[in-house]
Amino acid sequence: MVNNSTYIIKVHTDELKTIKKCLRKDPRAQRDLYDKYKRKWFMICLRYAQNKSEAEDILQEGLISVFNNLRQFDSRKANFPAWSNKVMVNAALQHIRKWKKLDFNDSIDDFKNQIPDQEDIFDTIGAKELTLLIQKLPEGYKVVFNMYVVEGYVHKEIAEILGISESTSKTQLLKAKKMLRNQLEKVLNY
Amino acid sequence: MSDNLESYFKKQLSDESSGKDDWNVPSDAVWEKTLPKIQKRKGIFIPWRYLYILGMALFIVSGLLLFRTEYFKSDIKTSQGFAQNNSEDTSQNINTGQKEKVSSSLETIKEKKTAKMVANNKKPVEKGLFQGNKHTVKQTKTEHLRIDKTEREKPTMAKKAKTQNEALPKTPEPFREKANGKNIGTKEPNTVLATIETNETRPTKEMIADSSFSLASGRPDIEPVSNKGKLGFGVFFLPTYNSTYISGEMSLGKIETGNTYLFSANYGFEIKYYLTDRFAIATGIQRTQIKSWSKSIMEFAYDSSTEQDMGNGETENTSEIPLMTPFGEIGTSITYRFPSTGNLPDGELMESNFETQQEILYISIPVGIEYNIVASRKINWFAEGGLLFNQSLNNATDFSSRVIHDGNDMKVMGEEMENGPDYTNNFLSYYIGTGINYNLSSSFQIGGSARYFDNLSKLNLQENMSTHLNGFSLKIGIVYFY
Numbered sequence: 001m002v003n004n005s006t007y008i009i010k011v012h013t014d015e016l017k018t019i020k021k022c023l024r025k026d027p028r029a030q031r032d033l034y035d036k037y038k039r040k041w042f043m044i045c046l047r048y049a050q051n052k053s054e055a056e057d058i059l060q061e062g063l064i065s066v067f068n069n070l071r072q073f074d075s076r077k078a079n080f081p082a083w084s085n086k087v088m089v090n091a092a093l094q095h096i097r098k099w100k101k102l103d104f105n106d107s108i109d110d111f112k113n114q115i116p117d118q119e120d121i122f123d124t125i126g127a128k129e130l131t132l133l134i135q136k137l138p139e140g141y142k143v144v145f146n147m148y149v150v151e152g153y154v155h156k157e158i159a160e161i162l163g164i165s166e167s168t169s170k171t172q173l174l175k176a177k178k179m180l181r182n183q184l185e186k187v188l189n190y
Numbered sequence: 191m192s193d194n195l196e197s198y199f200k201k202q203l204s205d206e207s208s209g210k211d212d213w214n215v216p217s218d219a220v221w222e223k224t225l226p227k228i229q230k231r232k233g234i235f236i237p238w239r240y241l242y243i244l245g246m247a248l249f250i251v252s253g254l255l256l257f258r259t260e261y262f263k264s265d266i267k268t269s270q271g272f273a274q275n276n277s278e279d280t281s282q283n284i285n286t287g288q289k290e291k292v293s294s295s296l297e298t299i300k301e302k303k304t305a306k307m308v309a310n311n312k313k314p315v316e317k318g319l320f321q322g323n324k325h326t327v328k329q330t331k332t333e334h335l336r337i338d339k340t341e342r343e344k345p346t347m348a349k350k351a352k353t354q355n356e357a358l359p360k361t362p363e364p365f366r367e368k369a370n371g372k373n374i375g376t377k378e379p380n381t382v383l384a385t386i387e388t389n390e391t392r393p394t395k396e397m398i399a400d401s402s403f404s405l406a407s408g409r410p411d412i413e414p415v416s417n418k419g420k421l422g423f424g425v426f427f428l429p430t431y432n433s434t435y436i437s438g439e440m441s442l443g444k445i446e447t448g449n450t451y452l453f454s455a456n457y458g459f460e461i462k463y464y465l466t467d468r469f470a471i472a473t474g475i476q477r478t479q480i481k482s483w484s485k486s487i488m489e490f491a492y493d494s495s496t497e498q499d500m501g502n503g504e505t506e507n508t509s510e511i512p513l514m515t516p517f518g519e520i521g522t523s524i525t526y527r528f529p530s531t532g533n534l535p536d537g538e539l540m541e542s543n544f545e546t547q548q549e550i551l552y553i554s555i556p557v558g559i560e561y562n563i564v565a566s567r568k569i570n571w572f573a574e575g576g577l578l579f580n581q582s583l584n585n586a587t588d589f590s591s592r593v594i595h596d597g598n599d600m601k602v603m604g605e606e607m608e609n610g611p612d613y614t615n616n617f618l619s620y621y622i623g624t625g626i627n628y629n630l631s632s633s634f635q636i637g638g639s640a641r642y643f644d645n646l647s648k649l650n651l652q653e654n655m656s657t658h659l660n661g662f663s664l665k666i667g668i669v670y671f672y
Contacts (some may be wrong), residue, residue, distance in 0.1 A: 016485075042216045043203065064227050064228060067228035068227075068228060126202060126205065127214070128214070130202050149199055
């Protein structure tokens with residue numbers, strides 16, 4: 001049975017009202033929506049970027065996409081967080097395609113060389129530390145890992161979006177997980 | 191290990207708390223740079239319902255314009271005397287020494303041109319009169335005419351021409367304007383100036399008041415259609431946008447929703463009786479469909495005592511979750527599945543998204559009045575208002591749900607509605623509107639009106655909650671009068 005006392009009634013129409021105001025380019029509503037989701041959006045960007053500065057660039061591109069394509073959001077088909085997260089992921093992928101080489105043949109050795117000193121990172125393992133760890137993954141591993149594990153895409157979708165085969169997507173994920181596991185084990189045994 | 195790694199990362203990364211250093215908070219510069227780029231408008235955004243309102247406004251305005259035209263048509267009676275009076279005015283104001291010559295020349299040329307039109311066709315005269323009506327110039331306007339020397343040197347010819355045309359009826363002034371000296375030769379600079387008072391010098395009111403104006407050919411006066419005492423039967427189409435929203439306190443907290451306008455195509459049968467030419471009562475029967483749509487997000491604590499291991503690596507659970515709809519609160523029972531590796535602990539916060547669609551069909555009996563604010567021969571602009579008694583016929587409530595944990599959708603296996611919305615079987619509403627009626631003949635009338643409606647009596651029987659209904663409709667119909 002559901003414990004009634006823990007129910008929190010949120011009427012979605014409040015958010016819809018804000019979105020409708022955003023469609024009318026109401027700056028206050030735009031700011032409200034940004035303030036509500038900025039952490040969630042920025043965390044997505046951080047996972048695809050290599051540092052905070054790059055993540056801010058991605059966030060800016062993503063925000064422009066979210067607000068300028070708000071008319072395409074259909075509240076009957078999806079909720080706003082899910083829709084906007086997808087837009088952010090797309091913005092991140094576009095950024096990577098534009099500015100970086102998406103190489104799906106990176107070796108583990110490349111990664112090892114990029115791993116920062118664990119002693120600095122893993123004082124406590126939280127979202128921040130894991131994000132830093134993901135940031136240091138080779139681009140191909142990082143993208144597939146983020147899309148599959150965090151965003152919840154399946155390999156078929158990843159393959160279609162990135163223009164690779166499903167098996168490449170699976171291999172990239174396995175390699176990414178192997179790298180991350182090794183690093184985590186080191187830290188946990190430390 | 192890999193599954194644990196995935197869930198570990200997923201769980202840790204869903205934590206949005208930023209800690210001490212705000213590591214996941216972007217700098218203010220991001221928003222400052224973004225704002226100018228999202229403020230740029232890409233074209234004009236017009237939501238569909240504003241287009242609908244715009245359409246109604248255009249409908250009313252075009253009706254008024256049409257009415258205005260008809261109003262003048264029916265009020266102006268034509269007579270020959272009007273033309274005669276004006277022709278005298280014209281000749282009296284020639285102020286040169288060659289008054290007679292000029293007068294005769296002008297008369298000849300003007301009458302040559304107008305005679306054909308007047309004798310053969312009624313319409314140009316009417317059209318000309320309208321041109322006159324449009325002018326409301328109060329000050330005297332003079333027009334300088336250049337008279338060709340050749341014309342002046344041939345008074346005999348002019349006189350002859352005048353004589354030939356004496357038998358022709360005098361024409362209304364506008365055609366005199368058309369025919370006057372503008373086309374007379376301007377070859378020589380040494381011309382005689384003649385000042386002629388034109389038709390524009392007569393105020394419109396005077397022209398309309400001069401009711402003796404008519405065609406020489408004797409066009410019969412048109413009598414306005416009188417509707418007094420007429421009983422009519424008709425049908426109408428009623429495209430409607432309605433909104434339902436609820437406010438009050440449901441079992442788990444306060445609730446208030448916003449307006450969402452939805453379209454429904456309604457229609458009906460109408461009986462109309464004109465008590466006077468201006469005042470009519472109307473009743474009938476009509477189909478009224480009320481639609482509602484809502485989306486709500488509820489959070490609930492997970493209860494592991496009811497979960498079942500399905501043996502295929504999935505766990506199933508059922509939660510009873512109240513669903514808020516614009517027509518009241520509904521109890522639901524949602525069954526969902528998730529991977530057994532998920533291990534949801536008791537009290538884990540879950541999210542449920544509901545989307546509800548309701549369609550309630552009513553049969554309505556309207557009782558209303560219609561008052562012609564402005565009435566003309568064919569078109570009436572009216573205001574209307576009345577009450578609608580609505581009796582429900584059937585209810586169709588449908589909903590879909592999503593159960594979400596940590597941003598992941600769970601597999602929803604079953605959705606049941608424990609009870610339906612607790613709404614009244616009948617309710618009273620009112621409508622007000624304005625529109626245009628057009629009398630096609632003494633028997634047929636077509637019309638359209640834009641209406642606003644709202645509920646008067648309670649729609650929802652649940653305590654502390656009230657459902658509000660309002661909307662806009664466009665009535666388009668035809669009535670046959672006996």
